[in-house]
Amino acid sequence: xxxxxDRVDVLVIGAGASGAAFTWRLAQAGIDVRCLEQxxxxxxxxxxxxxxxxxxxxxxxxxxxxxYRRLRADYPVDVSESPIDPLMYNAVGGSTIHWSAHFPxxxxxxxxxxxLDGVADDWPIRYEDLEPYFDVNDRMMGVSGLAGDPAYPAxxxxxxxxxxLGVLGERMVRGFDALGWHWWPSDSAxxxxxxxxxxxxxxxxxxxxxxxxxxxxxxxxxxxxxxxxRGAVLVTxxxxxxxxxxxTGRADGVLYHDETGALREQKARIVVLACNGxxxxxxxxxxxxxxxxxxxANGAGLVGxxxxxxxxxxxxxIFEERLDAFKGPxxxxxxxxxxxxxxxxRGFVRGYSFQVARGLSPVATALGGSGNQLIPWGADHRxxxxxxxxxxxxxxxxxxxxxxxxNRVVLDPALTDADGIPAPTVIYTLSDxxxxxxxxxxxxxxxxxxxxxxxxxxxxxxxxxxxxxxxGTARMGADPRRSIVDADGRCHEVPNLYIIDGSVMTTGGAxxxxxxxxxxxxxxxxxxxxxxxxx
Amino acid sequence: MARVFEPGTHALLRAVLNRLIPxxxxxxxxxxxxxxxxxxxxxxxxxxxxxxxxxxxxxxxxESERRYxxxxxxxxxxxxxxxxRAIDQERPVFFESLLRQVYVLYYSQPIVMPLLGLEAxxxxxxxxxxxxxxxxxxxxxGQRPPFYRRPPQ
Numbered sequence: 001x002x003x004x005x006d007r008v009d010v011l012v013i014g015a016g017a018s019g020a021a022f023t024w025r026l027a028q029a030g031i032d033v034r035c036l037e038q039x040x041x042x043x044x045x046x047x048x049x050x051x052x053x054x055x056x057x058x059x060x061x062x063x064x065x066x067x068y069r070r071l072r073a074d075y076p077v078d079v080s081e082s083p084i085d086p087l088m089y090n091a092v093g094g095s096t097i098h099w100s101a102h103f104p105x106x107x108x109x110x111x112x113x114x115x116l117d118g119v120a121d122d123w124p125i126r127y128e129d130l131e132p133y134f135d136v137n138d139r140m141m142g143v144s145g146l147a148g149d150p151a152y153p154a155x156x157x158x159x160x161x162x163x164x165l166g167v168l169g170e171r172m173v174r175g176f177d178a179l180g181w182h183w184w185p186s187d188s189a190x191x192x193x194x195x196x197x198x199x200x201x202x203x204x205x206x207x208x209x210x211x212x213x214x215x216x217x218x219x220x221x222x223x224x225x226x227x228x229x230r231g232a233v234l235v236t237x238x239x240x241x242x243x244x245x246x247x248t249g250r251a252d253g254v255l256y257h258d259e260t261g262a263l264r265e266q267k268a269r270i271v272v273l274a275c276n277g278x279x280x281x282x283x284x285x286x287x288x289x290x291x292x293x294x295x296x297a298n299g300a301g302l303v304g305x306x307x308x309x310x311x312x313x314x315x316x317x318i319f320e321e322r323l324d325a326f327k328g329p330x331x332x333x334x335x336x337x338x339x340x341x342x343x344x345x346r347g348f349v350r351g352y353s354f355q356v357a358r359g360l361s362p363v364a365t366a367l368g369g370s371g372n373q374l375i376p377w378g379a380d381h382r383x384x385x386x387x388x389x390x391x392x393x394x395x396x397x398x399x400x401x402x403x404x405x406x407n408r409v410v411l412d413p414a415l416t417d418a419d420g421i422p423a424p425t426v427i428y429t430l431s432d433x434x435x436x437x438x439x440x441x442x443x444x445x446x447x448x449x450x451x452x453x454x455x456x457x458x459x460x461x462x463x464x465x466x467x468x469x470x471x472g473t474a475r476m477g478a479d480p481r482r483s484i485v486d487a488d489g490r491c492h493e494v495p496n497l498y499i500i501d502g503s504v505m506t507t508g509g510a511x512x513x514x515x516x517x518x519x520x521x522x523x524x525x526x527x528x529x530x531x532x533x534x535x
Numbered sequence: 536m537a538r539v540f541e542p543g544t545h546a547l548l549r550a551v552l553n554r555l556i557p558x559x560x561x562x563x564x565x566x567x568x569x570x571x572x573x574x575x576x577x578x579x580x581x582x583x584x585x586x587x588x589x590x591x592x593x594x595x596x597x598e599s600e601r602r603y604x605x606x607x608x609x610x611x612x613x614x615x616x617x618x619x620r621a622i623d624q625e626r627p628v629f630f631e632s633l634l635r636q637v638y639v640l641y642y643s644q645p646i647v648m649p650l651l652g653l654e655a656x657x658x659x660x661x662x663x664x665x666x667x668x669x670x671x672x673x674x675x676x677g678q679r680p681p682f683y684r685r686p687p688q
Contacts, residue, residue: 049659056643059635112686126686146670150679164665165672173672183676185668192667202662212659326653327663341684362651366638377555377634378616382562389651 001255003265008034008233010528011254011268013240013283015039016094017514018501018521019274020219020227021137025525027230031532036238036256036266039073039091041220047210054209055363062209064089064098065465072259073237075417077278078425084309086278086426086467092236093220095276098208099468099514100331101189101216102355103143105134106516107152109341110509113402117342117349120402123506124478124487125523127153133519133526138187140226141217141518142195145187151337160193162186164203168323168393169333172356175452181338186355187515188332189217203328206361216329238264241421243271243287243296243497251296251497257419270528272489272498274521277307277470280503281409282424284474297474297484297491304410304473306403308508311430312466313397313438314370315445316360317454322390325359333358339444340510348436350400352510354445357394365389370463392458395449397441399434400510403472430462438462469513474503476520489524500524539578539585544592545571550608551595554615555637562650570640577636584632591629595622 010026012019015037026033048054048062059068064087066074073090089097108127113120135156145158162185165173176183190207193200201215214221228234237259244265246252253267273280281304285295295303336354343351360369365388368374375384407428415423442459449457477483480492485504491497500521502513509516540548549566556565578588598618599607607618623630641647645655654661 047659048657050657052645052656053643054657056639059639107683108686109684116684116686146668146673148673148677150676150681151683153681153683153685162668164668166665170669170672177675182679182682184673202660203665204658204662206658322652324663324665327665337683362642362648362653363639366642367635374631374634374638377619379557381556382559386560 001263001265003267007253007267007269008032009268010034010270010272011036011266012272012274013254014094014274014276014279014501015092015219015224015234016274016276016501017096017219018517019094020223021140021518022272022274022500022521022525023232024140024223024227024230025522026529027227027232029529029532031529034233034235034266036235036240036254037092038237038239040236041092042097042210044210044212044214047212049204049206049209050212054206055361058206058209058361058363062098064208066090072418075421076415076423078412078415078423082426082428083430083462083464084311084428084467085465086309086470087465088276088278088470092224092234093218095468096218096514097210097220100207100329100357102331102512103141103187103189103515104335104353104511105152105519106509106511106513107340110507113350113507119349120507121477121482124476130516130519130523133522134515136522137515137518141189141222142191142198143187143189144192146185149184151182151184151340158187159195160191160200163188163190163192163201163329163332165333166324166328168325168358169356171319171323171452172334172393172448175448176336178451179448181336181448183334183336186332186335188329190329190332191215201329205326205328205330205358207329207331239417239419239421240283241286241419243283245289245291245296245494249291249494251494261419270496270498272500273503274501277473277502278409278424278426280499280501281473282411285411286422297493297497299493300481302475302482302484305405305408306472306475307407307409307426307428308401308403308469308472308505309428309467310401310469310508310510311399311434311438312370312463313442314460314463315395315397315442315449316369316392316458317395317449317452318388318392318456318458319453320391320455323359323393325390325393326361328358331355331357339441346440348433348440350402350437350510352397352399352437352441354441354448355396355398355512357396359390359392360394362389365392369394370460370465372464373458373460395445397438397445398510398512399437399441401434401508402431403475403507404431409473469502469508471502471505471508471513474499475506476504477506488527489520498524498528539575539588540571540592546608547592547596547606548574550615551619552637554612554619555634556641562647565637565641568641568644568646570637570644573640574636577640587629587632591622591626591633594626598622
């Protein structure tokens with residue numbers, strides 16, 4: 001084993017959405033910070049959208065599911081006890097490489113669900129605490145959209161104008177307006193005009209296959225160049241095996257495998273986890289020692305518990321006319337939060353958002369999209385395919401997924417990654433509340449499609465390949481018996497160990513979480529910077 | 536090539552592909568575009584997949600002989616469909632895997648893309664033109680009072 005001679009001040013594990021933002025903030029303040037990332041840099045010029053046969057690569061080496069993709073940087077996940085498959089990408093930029101960049105914030109009520117609705121727990125921080133960090137993050141990532149959304153407290157002007165809606169989006173606006181339901185152009189981390197040295201989107205379509213022109217805000221093109229310019233060090237191909245602890249119970253570094261598989265040691269004064277809601281509990285559970293026999297920071301037995309995904313249902317509306325549905329960012333056009341807040345008359349607590357996306361790609365049309373309902377083979381194939389291709393709109397119902405202790409990440413007794421590190425198993429059950437909430441959303445989605453002029457709808461009650469949002473498995477809270485980290489991301493049990501990714505989310509809200517995850521990471525970074533200055 | 540599918544099975548496979556996605560409405564059948572090399576590659580992904588595909592194709596031959604005493608590629612369309620439906624019933628994992636692979640490979644073929652109104656090559660660098668967002672669309676919604684819940688401080 002090789003031990004690095006230098007002890008860094010801050011060691012961040014994971015170079016994705018939160019790790020990049022956090023590292024940038026520390027480097028900007030002149031703090032000695034190093035990041036270990038198990039993947040490498042991706043080459044935007046080689047992204048699928050630049051190559052013939054691009055649509056097939058969503059099902060091979062660019063699949064969002066590591067169990068299908070099976071690259072060296074990936075680790076397998078046992079999903080045999082989950083109706084939802086976790087999705088992620090392991091590289092510099094993390095899952096922002098393949099995300100669709102829909103960029104809403106959690107809303108003020110999301111931070112106080114116990115006080116307001118009597119369920120789950122309140123966060124130890126409020127929306128107002130995160131507001132300045134949302135704004136910094138928006139400037140760093142570059143957000144297209146429009147201020148003035150009545151679903152939110154006022155936001156500053158967005159960096160660029162909203163994503164073009166096209167025929168498809170304007171059709172859906174007609175439906176929402178006819179019913180008097182809320183809609184607004186989505187906040188999207190995709191530039192519609194040049195900004196900060198990055199190009200504007202040219203509406204090529206498949207953002208989930210990587211953005212070759214850098215219009216989509218993946219953190220390899222937003223935060224990382226600035227962090228590296230400020231002196232941050234990024235080590236790629238470095239897969240952390242465990243966090244080591246000192247005799248006094250403090251984190252003192254990590255053991256990691258380099259890209260040749262050799263085991264190395266890196267010492268650090270502060271260790272920060274940014275490995276996502278699956279990878280972070282996996283690493284904590286793999287970090288066992290006589291002092292922490294059940295895994296690091298797991299004295300209360302909570303590491304890995306309270307996994308939240310955001311269960312998704314989808315409704316696809318089929319229209320008579322062609323919609324140019326392949327033009328424009330695949331996941332972004334408009335959002336509706338008409339049914340976001342609790343209404344006891346609906347028979348469930350909390351609510352959901354509608355995310356209106358675009359049409360499906362040709363391959364996805366044939367495969368029935370995330371709903372996995374293949375269109376028929378044989379004599380009827382051409383008729384059904386032609387009726388759907390470029391005639392359909394994908395609308396996602398994103399449900400608030402309340403934390404439940406039995407939904408969890410554990411270590412698999414047999415499965416390992418390429419370095420022999422135990423892999424995670426995901427155990428998840430959809431709650432009755434979530435089922436009722438999704439059913440309500442499906443019924444309302446059908447209404448809005450009818451109002452928009454759809455001639456048919458295709459319903460998928462629960463999307464399996466939709467575990468984009470990995471949250472809650474090392475939750476934030478004031479009470480060490482009910483949470484892993486405090487309001488500043490510091491582990492209750494290990495004071496120099498911080499967690500900054502989606503694991504810390506106390507509740508998940510009903511929107512894509514990346515904007516909030518990054519704002520939380522920036523706030524934690526800011527607290528650390530202040531602490532360092534006061535030392 | 537021929538890692539999984541022996542040359543002797545290629546005529547049968549082309550006939551199968553042409554029943555899964557038949558020609559029509561100016562589109563070629565799946566057996567008439569060059570899918571076999573890539574299908575072979577996909578079928579060879581693991582020893583288990585190779586076994587499944589080899590056995591599955593053999594089963595199509597056997598089922599054709601059993602039902603009609605002829606080779607699959609010699610059967611009429613309706614007869615071929617009945618054989619494939621039987622295979623779907625008896626070997627659902629193989630059949631769905633084959634169907635998925637055929638859909639993925641066919642609808643990403645450069646020869647098929649232009650028939651869908653897309654570039655034959657790739658979406659970049661040309662992209663697509665779209666008219667800019669029209670702010671007038673939000674005029675009514677922008678008048679709606681804020682409706683988020685603000686928790687008590």
